[in-house]
Amino acid sequence: MSFFGTLVHLFIPHSSNNHRAKFLHPFFVGIFISVFVGSQLLASFLPFFAPIVLGYSSKITPEKIVELTNQERTKSGRKVLQMDDDLNRAALLKAADMFARDYWAHNSPDGQEPWHFFIEADYQYKYAGENLARDFTKDEDVVLAWIASPSHKENLLSSRYEDMGIAVVEGELGGIKTTLVVQLFGTRINLAAVLPRVEAQTEKSSVVPYLNLGSEQVAGKIVSISPFSIKKSLAIFLISVFVFIFVLDILLISRNNVQRRSSRSFAHLSFLVVILAIVLLSRSGVIM
Amino acid sequence: MKNVFHDITRHMPHYLSLFGIVGLGCLGLIVFSYDQGFRMAVTVALGAAFVAWGVVHHWLHDDLHFKIVLEYLFTAILGVIVLLSLI
Numbered sequence: 001m002s003f004f005g006t007l008v009h010l011f012i013p014h015s016s017n018n019h020r021a022k023f024l025h026p027f028f029v030g031i032f033i034s035v036f037v038g039s040q041l042l043a044s045f046l047p048f049f050a051p052i053v054l055g056y057s058s059k060i061t062p063e064k065i066v067e068l069t070n071q072e073r074t075k076s077g078r079k080v081l082q083m084d085d086d087l088n089r090a091a092l093l094k095a096a097d098m099f100a101r102d103y104w105a106h107n108s109p110d111g112q113e114p115w116h117f118f119i120e121a122d123y124q125y126k127y128a129g130e131n132l133a134r135d136f137t138k139d140e141d142v143v144l145a146w147i148a149s150p151s152h153k154e155n156l157l158s159s160r161y162e163d164m165g166i167a168v169v170e171g172e173l174g175g176i177k178t179t180l181v182v183q184l185f186g187t188r189i190n191l192a193a194v195l196p197r198v199e200a201q202t203e204k205s206s207v208v209p210y211l212n213l214g215s216e217q218v219a220g221k222i223v224s225i226s227p228f229s230i231k232k233s234l235a236i237f238l239i240s241v242f243v244f245i246f247v248l249d250i251l252l253i254s255r256n257n258v259q260r261r262s263s264r265s266f267a268h269l270s271f272l273v274v275i276l277a278i279v280l281l282s283r284s285g286v287i288m
Numbered sequence: 289m290k291n292v293f294h295d296i297t298r299h300m301p302h303y304l305s306l307f308g309i310v311g312l313g314c315l316g317l318i319v320f321s322y323d324q325g326f327r328m329a330v331t332v333a334l335g336a337a338f339v340a341w342g343v344v345h346h347w348l349h350d351d352l353h354f355k356i357v358l359e360y361l362f363t364a365i366l367g368v369i370v371l372l373s374l375i
Contacts, residue, residue: 029362149322235370263359274310275367
């Protein structure tokens with residue numbers, strides 16, 4: 001079979017492939033699925049073969065997270081939260097602990113609760129809350145994701161809280177370079193005794209709770225690639241190929257008026273177009 | 289294209305239910321974008337519903353065949369695997 005004949009056989013409905021492109025046969029779809037899964041696994045081993053660091057580069061700043069949080073609170077008619085240095089320190093301790101012990105959860109692997117860090121940072125709380133985020137690239141996306149989740153939104157807009165602490169920390173989690181955002185909320189147990197201290201702290205809140213725990217070599221010639229971007233590009237390519245083949249199939253079968261016993265190409269196309277739209281709209285970032 | 293339009297208009301209730309299935313799947317993924325577990329469940333349910341739609345459609349059309357079920361199944365697996373890789 002010539003090269004052109006092979007292309008026709010693989011992509012176009014023809015008598016050689018029983019009037020259905022060979023790539024649409026279950027066996028070939030199965031091969032594509034295996035190659036996709038294999039390439040995903042291979043991508044995670046990329047740093048071993050090339051000077052590449054898998055990671056998420058972010059432009060998130062603590063100041064912007066505070067600003068956006070207070071904007072949301074103002075929109076909902078809630079009091080603006082004050083930055084508290086003790087809470088900032090508690091957030092930094094929590095983020096550093098997650099990187100040091102390589103976990104991503106409210107409670108540490110040995111069951112330590114987030115409130116432990118409040119106490120460690122000398123913040124005696126009456127009410128306390130925690131929002132976490134990772135792998136985001138923009139501040140707006142972090143706050144939007146929290147707002148979309150009822151439990152995180154409740155923390156963000158709760159009128160019980162008076163103080164807020166933020167830490168944006170870069171480091172390596174599960175072998176992937178990422179940025180963790182830890183947002184803590186609280187109200188001190190004895191407000192009257194603490195009031196003068198809070199006023200003093202508002203002046204000191206220029207302390208930027210931002211840390212980079214990543215290695216120095218990252219800033220060198222090593223290229224940083226987002227694992228999410230790799231997966232998204234592969235997904236877009238794969239689904240687009242199938243959308244293209246199904247469009248060809250619908251057009252040619254309809255034009256040649258071929259009668260065949262097979263599944264409905266239009267149904268497959270509708271399903272895959274929706275999958276493609278979801279893939280195109282998906283963004284990196286996880287909240288907890 | 290005439291054949292395609294003829295098939296769609298002939299099976300309009302079938303295709304409307306298919307659009308309903310994929311529409312509900314999209315809505316579930318958007319509304320519960322914050323819940324990783326729920327998004328995974330919605331994705332798997334979307335794939336399963338697509339296969340079920342194919343089986344019911346061809347059964348009503350009286351041309352259900354094992355190879356046809358496999359075609360729907362593999363397209364569903366493809367879509368589900370792709371979405372799960374991004375969740």
